[in-house]
Amino acid sequence: MMGSTMMGGPSWDSLLWLVVTVVLLLAALCAAVWLTDAVAGPRTRAGRISAPAATPMPRPDSLLVTSPGAPSELRAADVDREHVAQMLSVHLSSGRLTMPEYEDRVAAVYAARTLGQLRAQLEGLPVAAR
Numbered sequence: 001m002m003g004s005t006m007m008g009g010p011s012w013d014s015l016l017w018l019v020v021t022v023v024l025l026l027a028a029l030c031a032a033v034w035l036t037d038a039v040a041g042p043r044t045r046a047g048r049i050s051a052p053a054a055t056p057m058p059r060p061d062s063l064l065v066t067s068p069g070a071p072s073e074l075r076a077a078d079v080d081r082e083h084v085a086q087m088l089s090v091h092l093s094s095g096r097l098t099m100p101e102y103e104d105r106v107a108a109v110y111a112a113r114t115l116g117q118l119r120a121q122l123e124g125l126p127v128a129a130r
Contacts, residue, residue, distance in 0.1 A: 072116025084109045084118045091125050 085106055092102040105121045112118045 070115055072114060072119065074115045076112050076115050076118050080115065080118055081109050081112060084112075084121060087122065087125075096125060 088097065088102055088105050088109065091097045092099070097105070109118060109121050112121070
């Protein structure tokens, strides 16, 4: 009479298997949630917690290019090139440069290695737009 009791109900073996199966399924579910959190990060009730913003690297002073005291042989940084390109854009929009002049100067700006090479692209332009 294995598998049933005297009264016709489920046997203890069947109940034990049922309990073990439920426990294993719950354990698998918990492991899946834990792995998801380990990969994607912790959650809140409203959703995922956003990752902390990366601390930006300190940027060099973009005004070095227009500072008369900065040596011309100093290496230019990307922020210096962007600053000069923006100044040239202002001069283009105000009519001081033609489109071919602007394109030539901007190409030279992005190829520049030193502050002196950047300053050369501002020659002949008013200081106010700098």
